Amino acid sequence: MRIAILPLALGTFAIGLTEFAVMGLLPQIAQGLDVSVPAAGMLVTAYAIGVVVGAPLLTAVSLRLPRTRMLMLFMGMFAVGNALAAVAPSFGVLVALRFLTGLPHGAFFGVASLVAASLVAEERRARAIAAVFLGLTVSNVLGVPAATALGSVVGWRIAFAVIVVVALASVAGIAILVPRTGIGTPARLGSELAVFRQPAVLLVLGMIVLGCGGLFAFYSYIAPVMTGLAGFGEGAVPVLLGVFGLGMTLGTVLGGRLADRVDPRRVMAALLAAQAVLLAVAVVALHTRWLAALVVFGVGLLGLALIPAVQSVVLDAARDAPVLASAAIHSAFNIANAIGAALGGVVLAAGFGLGAPSAVGAALAAVGVLLALVSMRVAARRPAAAVA
Missing domain, CATH: 1.20.1250.20 (MFS general substrate transporter like domains)
Structure with missing residues (x-):
């Protein structure tokens, strides 16, 4: 069951990279897309608005899906959003993509927490949920500084491409390791x-x-x-x-x-x-x-x-x-x-x-x-x- 939680934590690791690495890359993004750093801060705001809107909206429209499929759908959307952000031709397009990328953030966290809790006995439920969130916290300690350094050296677009790879690895892990049954019904x-x-x-x-x-x-x-x-x-x-x-x-x-x-x-x-x-x-x-x-x-x-x-x-x-x-x-x-x-x-x-x-x-x-x-x-x- 611990192995089944790993791809969920990998997904929250990818989410942490997307949410926080941009803050360290704002100067590079601003320079590359010819906007000021304060204006580039809209990328942070747009993502946060996407999370607020997307968490209830995406969850509501996908309730009839099995939970494993919901997780794969949300993380797949996340990967696509970051892939498009890596090749965004203009700042306005990147802001729109940041909003869209934020939509599956809360929905993934919500369903992943439920799935993790269902994989263990009730007396270990909170620890299973904590394991899912470890991906987010570890991304702040290791992933965000690494992504920021990488983006500073080889360009901010490469940092988004790396996030895509992590997100796709999470999708593959969910498909292979997370059980299809015993984790809740539609x-x-x-x-x-x-x-x-x-x-x-x-x-x-x-x-x-x-x-x-x-x-x-x-x-x-x-x-x-x-x-x-x-x-x-x-x-x-x-x-x-x-x-x-x-x-x-x-x-x-x-x-x-x-x-x-x-x-x-x-x-x-x-x-x-x-x-x-x-x-x-x-x-x-x-x-x-x-x-x-x-x-x-x-x-x-x-x-x-x-x-x-x-x-x-x-x-x-x-x-x-x-x-x-x-x-x-x-x-x-x-x-x-x-x-x-x-x-x-x-x-x-x-x-x-x-x-x-x-x-x-x-x-x-x-x-x-x-x-x-x-x-x-x-x-x-x-x-x-x-x-x-």
Whole structure:
């Protein structure tokens, strides 16, 4: 069963490369397509919008397909999008392709999480989900720096071509290694949509949108904060991004183990509370280099440790129809990304200083704690109502 999870993790590795490597290649892309670097930032925005739109849309239209076929379809679309991006003739075409490439992102993550969970015993479910997300975190530690370096030397188009190869390897692995049976049956749209009337599901999605916005309020401005506040040189920023990625990787592993042993709702509340405290302390700690490095590691660790717990809660709340709700998690994360980055930019533009995005992040994480606590109360009432 662990072997069957490998091609799923390889798919999330390819997704991580596509989502984050572009950020390091923006200067090369801007120069190659004759646009400014700020304008090239639209490539990041277009992809994020594609994720938000595509996660529920693609999942809804493919619900009648077997889950293995859904995974192959989504990753195949991803490969095609990157292949076309590698030969895009103009910036406008590349922006459109980035939107289209983002469409299968959340749908793949959602279905891959369900398939991984179905391959193992229930007491190991969160760890299986964490294994799928390891591809994303490892891409941040190893893949993104490598793709950025490759693109800088031989051109950004080659970096997209490499992603195509990884995505196609994932498709082949899914076809060969992932079982066709025992991983769920085709779903009905009406049942999947009915799940969104459940308070437990809505609370978790709201908690992601607001609570996880704290992570992105900090991460979006990590470069100017580390150079302008902590006193690091520009050359240290890639190293700090690697530290953040290491924190994400360790957090994914630990979060999976924790959510299998403790009520995942308690895990969500505890992790968001720790994130709120850490980001509040960061307002002061970011003035000291070694403390700033610890903050970077800790924010990455706590942010990704949350994922297996969130996925487990949604699987429990939407047990009979989990496909669309699972995909919606990733739309919620990208909305959190947009909200966190926007609010962080607002306080910076207002002149509150480079520590302000961390303060905003702490406030958002604290709101997430409140929603997680409400989710715990709702879950506690459900068994009592069932007994009555």
